[in-house]
Amino acid sequence: MLNYLYLFKITHLTYIKMFMDKKNINRWEPTNLQIDNIILPAYTDLSKRCVSYINELECPPQYIADMLRDLADAIMTSYPEVKNNSSNL
Secondary structure: OHHHHHHHHHHHHHHHHHHOOOOOOOOOOOOHHHHHHHHHHHHHHHHHHHHHHHHHHOOOHHHHHHHHHHHHHHHHHHOHHHHHOHHHO
16 A cells, blocks of 8 residues: 555655746646645545555556546546646646
């Protein structure tokens, strides 16, 4: 379980840093307070839940990853203005 959590947290810390890059001046950037108090706890909680589902379902991690991708696609479809502006990302 810890390996998944560690990998998930490292991956998403890198992801957050990428979006805070000054080259992406048109992007929304979370504050350090938002990162510490909302974003990282959410990633940690989500990663724990995903590992729990993998263990409970006895499924490969790929299945949960596919579920998360489907969820991300659904979110982007629900907010087309964000999707249309993704070229500025």
